[in-house]
Amino acid sequence: MSHSSNDLSNHLSNDLSNNSADQIAVSVRHLDYYYGQGDLRKQVLYDINLELPKGQIVIMTGPSGSGKTTLLTLIGALRFLQEGSLNVLGQELVGLSKSALVEVRRNIGFIFQGHNLFDSLTASQNVEMAVEVLDDWGNKRQRAIEMLSQVGLAERVDYKPKALSGGQKQRVAIARALVNQPSLILADEPTAALDKQSGRDVVTLMQTLAKDQGCTILMVTHDNRILDVADRIVNLVDGHLESDQNFTTFSQTHDPKALV
Amino acid sequence: MKMRTPLAWFNLTHKRQRLLTALAGVSFAVVLMFIFKGFENALYDSQVQLLKALNGDIVMVNRIKTSMFVPEKFARRRLYQAEAFEGVDAAYPLYTTTADWKNPDTKKIRPLRVLAFNLNDPVLPIPEILAKRSALQMPRTAIVDSKSRSEVGSLAIGTVTEVAKQAVRLVGTFSLGTDFTSGNGNVVMSDQNFIRYFSNLGPDDDERNLNTVDIGLLKVAPGADVGTLVQTLTQRLPIDILIYSKEDFVNKELNYWKENTNIGFIFSLLTVMSFLVGVIIVYQILYTDVAEHWAEYATLKAMGYSNFFLLKVVIQQAVFMGLLGFLPGFLISFGLYRVTADATGLLMQMTPPRVFNTLVATVIMCLISGAIAVRKVQSTDPAEVFGT
Numbered sequence: 001m002s003h004s005s006n007d008l009s010n011h012l013s014n015d016l017s018n019n020s021a022d023q024i025a026v027s028v029r030h031l032d033y034y035y036g037q038g039d040l041r042k043q044v045l046y047d048i049n050l051e052l053p054k055g056q057i058v059i060m061t062g063p064s065g066s067g068k069t070t071l072l073t074l075i076g077a078l079r080f081l082q083e084g085s086l087n088v089l090g091q092e093l094v095g096l097s098k099s100a101l102v103e104v105r106r107n108i109g110f111i112f113q114g115h116n117l118f119d120s121l122t123a124s125q126n127v128e129m130a131v132e133v134l135d136d137w138g139n140k141r142q143r144a145i146e147m148l149s150q151v152g153l154a155e156r157v158d159y160k161p162k163a164l165s166g167g168q169k170q171r172v173a174i175a176r177a178l179v180n181q182p183s184l185i186l187a188d189e190p191t192a193a194l195d196k197q198s199g200r201d202v203v204t205l206m207q208t209l210a211k212d213q214g215c216t217i218l219m220v221t222h223d224n225r226i227l228d229v230a231d232r233i234v235n236l237v238d239g240h241l242e243s244d245q246n247f248t249t250f251s252q253t254h255d256p257k258a259l260v
Numbered sequence: 261m262k263m264r265t266p267l268a269w270f271n272l273t274h275k276r277q278r279l280l281t282a283l284a285g286v287s288f289a290v291v292l293m294f295i296f297k298g299f300e301n302a303l304y305d306s307q308v309q310l311l312k313a314l315n316g317d318i319v320m321v322n323r324i325k326t327s328m329f330v331p332e333k334f335a336r337r338r339l340y341q342a343e344a345f346e347g348v349d350a351a352y353p354l355y356t357t358t359a360d361w362k363n364p365d366t367k368k369i370r371p372l373r374v375l376a377f378n379l380n381d382p383v384l385p386i387p388e389i390l391a392k393r394s395a396l397q398m399p400r401t402a403i404v405d406s407k408s409r410s411e412v413g414s415l416a417i418g419t420v421t422e423v424a425k426q427a428v429r430l431v432g433t434f435s436l437g438t439d440f441t442s443g444n445g446n447v448v449m450s451d452q453n454f455i456r457y458f459s460n461l462g463p464d465d466d467e468r469n470l471n472t473v474d475i476g477l478l479k480v481a482p483g484a485d486v487g488t489l490v491q492t493l494t495q496r497l498p499i500d501i502l503i504y505s506k507e508d509f510v511n512k513e514l515n516y517w518k519e520n521t522n523i524g525f526i527f528s529l530l531t532v533m534s535f536l537v538g539v540i541i542v543y544q545i546l547y548t549d550v551a552e553h554w555a556e557y558a559t560l561k562a563m564g565y566s567n568f569f570l571l572k573v574v575i576q577q578a579v580f581m582g583l584l585g586f587l588p589g590f591l592i593s594f595g596l597y598r599v600t601a602d603a604t605g606l607l608m609q610m611t612p613p614r615v616f617n618t619l620v621a622t623v624i625m626c627l628i629s630g631a632i633a634v635r636k637v638q639s640t641d642p643a644e645v646f647g648t
Binding site for chain 1: 264265267270271273274553555556558559560561562563564565566641642643645646
């Protein structure tokens with residue numbers, strides 16, 4: 001009896017001590033970003049402050065040209081940064097060299113609007129390519145098959161993308177993004193090319209897998225049919241962070257049609 | 261140890277139609293290179309095919325006979341002098357001259373090269389000649405090169421026609437081939453017949469006897485070193501002759517034609533142009549492929565693959581194309597060499613080093629194309645895949 005209560009108190013104290021820095025996947029502070037140089041220099045992001053705790057699903061919305069995708073690519077270590085502070089998975093990205101940025105990316109799963117699968121490779125081989133980026137990829141085939149089974153494609157591992165439906169292809173892309181169990185997943189309009197039901201399935205799948213693996217998801221979307229999966233909804237307008245709310249408050253304060 | 265996914269191979273072989281187009285393009289460039297190089301080599305090779313067929317380790321010629329084209333002779337006693345040296349087993353004289361040949365069919369006169377030697381000396385050990393040695397010992401007989409130009413006329417055994425305006429009876433044919441100095445072909449006869457035909461010519465002609473030799477051949481004793489023997493003979497014999505190892509003599513003749521004609525320049529230019537055509541074809545194919553897959557390549561970059569990895573994929577694809585395209589190109593060229601040789605009488609030779617050189621050129625051709633096409637991948641910005 002005393003043994004188990006001891007365990008519980010240990011667990012609680014661990015939780016409390018880890019709560020600050022260790023529980024934050026992404027931390028953005030005073031981030032400005034510009035495109036172009038000289039006279040053509042144009043600011044696209046203004047003083048962004050954002051924290052993504054581990055395990056949260058955050059959806060980023062906003063009108064076209066508001067800088068959502070730019071912010072996503074910045075967090076994804078795909079762009080070179082000079083000002084402000086951007087901490088991703090405990091690594092400060094500002095001032096990092098290109099090869100160091102490549103290293104950071106290996107811990108991030110990317111899901112794009114297009115599935116971007118090699119049509120010359122089977123579903124399994126496409127996923128295996130992601131495993132091979134790691135140093136230890138001896139059991140790549142086994143891991144790819146496991147992952148594809150988790151997204152419900154156990155029967156389709158040796159099919160080429162041409163023989164798969166749109167939803168199935170996007171699920172292969174998700175398997176590819178998740179196979180290395182990344183701590184952070186960045187998704188850009190993952191449902192845009194899918195019908196209502198497949199879109200729903202894909203998002204539910206991402207939600208389940210993210211909860212299982214305890215990873216953080218940041219998703220850019222215009223699709224208000226899927227907003228309810230989010231723990232938080234961040235709204236970006238003209239490069240400014242306009243609001244940061246949970247789904248219920250967001251749906252009350254925003255006209256869904258204004259999102260598009 | 262498990263293999264990495266061979267992305268380059270799958271990308272190359274995924275679309276059958278495109279793969280076939282790609283291989284056809286590479287094969288086309290390979291065939292062009294083989295054909296132009298083949299013509300060039302044929303022109304050079306045919307200049308030395310007689311010299312290569314001669315049976316001797318050391319060759320002796322007049323000092324001013326800079327090429328087979330120069331009809332200068334040397335005294336036969338130089339051969340006897342050389343024969344006295346230790347290490348020289350035998351010395352054979354070869355007499356050559358250009359003679360008018362009457363075509364037995366059209367009766368037209370054509371110049372021909374006469375090769376004459378003592379039939380007991382193994383000067384030109386071609387089986388057909390060896391087989392007819394006794395027939396050739398009969399007065400006024402000769403054996404003709406079946407690869408002579410068609411202007412020489414019919415060459416059936418027993419045909420009677422004229423050489424140097426005197427009757428001659430053909431006892432058979434052998435196979436050698438023409439070159440720039442052979443006129444329309446070659447005819448071989450005994451040294452005795454050579455005197456019969458060419459020692460009693462009119463005052464305007466260059467009379468011949470067996471005291472002057474065109475080419476002297478020395479057989480070296482087993483174990484004797486050809487190089488040192490050539491040096492010793494050059495030092496000890498009078499300076500009106502030059503002495504070469506057979507290999508040097510063949511190369512000297514080759515260099516004469518290389519340095520004094522434009523054959524090399526013209527055909528090298530054509531070969532280089534074929535090479536460039538190949539570079540452009542392969543580049544087009546690779547670039548189309550890379551451009552079509554830019555989003556996938558960018559995704560690989562986003563996943564954490566380096567530029568170097570993508571460079572390897574494109575370069576591998578280029579090398580596979582080169583190797584796969586070379587094989588059909590080589591087989592087609594092999595057939596074309598035969599057709600060309602039969603049609604023109606040129607000596608089209610497909611030797612292993614030449615095949616290897618063309619293979620290397622093909623791979624380099626594809627590497628250059630790959631290196632240009634890969635810049636498209638290198639410049640791909642993974643950030644651009646978002647929002648498209």
